Amino acid sequence: MTALNAGIFTLVGALLVALIALAIALSSRPEQPKDGVTARVYRVRRAYFVVLGVVLLACLGLTLPRAPYLAARSAVPPDIRVAVTGWMWTWRFDAISGDRVLVEPQNLTIPAGKLIEFSVRSGDVNHGFGIYDDQDHLLTQVQAMPGYTNQLRYRFPAPGVYHILCMEYCGYAHHLMMTTIHAE
Ligand SMILES: [Cu+2]
CATH class of the missing domain: 1.10.287 (Helix Hairpins)
Known part of the structure; x- marks a missing residue:
């Protein structure tokens, strides 16, 4: 459809x-x-x-x-694919395809303006993978769920630092579940 x-x-x-x-x-x-x-x-x-x-x-x-749900099922291939896993209480960027991508477990650098597809899942309980700008305005988000892989497509509009915050309370250190994505 x-x-x-x-x-x-x-x-x-x-x-x-x-x-x-x-x-x-x-x-x-x-x-x-x-x-x-x-x-x-x-x-x-x-x-x-x-x-x-x-x-x-x-x-x-x-x-x-x-609405982002159908865009995630679009036939257009993304420029870059990134696998994201949430755990209590950290995020990890695991598998990458595409050029000019730098990945460390806690730190992702991607080019701005390219279509990025995040495949998001959880290693334990439900988390929320929320992407915020440097003023902490929410830009887009998807659930990180155990047993499911949810696709989130996003084009980072400009170079800069983007914050990743967990959007679902997942235990006493939930507020520490933060990382950054650098777009350049
Ligand atoms: Cu959380």
Whole structure:
């Protein structure tokens, strides 16, 4: 399934759910209250419901193309493949393919602007592989799970230092589960 098809299916599904919700809301309409104030509050609530539905659908349509899940299954080969393993309480970059990549167990150097594919797994419990910029704004993330390998594709936008932090509480030294990626 292409990303476009999946996006269209999701949007159509959301529209159907919205229509069903609207139909239920209309068919179970309460008896019209006699009190004028209550009637006005009901009207405002109905308008609010419709506006909220339209805003949520618009947000879904605008943000859906940016969802990372289908990009990870794209047929386009990445420039560089990196295997990442999380353990209590460290990250390790293991297997690498591609040129101009320097790897040490705790330190990865990759070229900026290239499509990097991280194959992320865990050696023990669930961790979260989160990539942050040097201001600690989250850029992208994926779960590191025992028994599964999750793919995360990312293009580091500019040269610099990127921080890797564990995003899932994994024990008393969870806060020490940090490393860096250097993009050059
Ligand atoms: Cu953790």
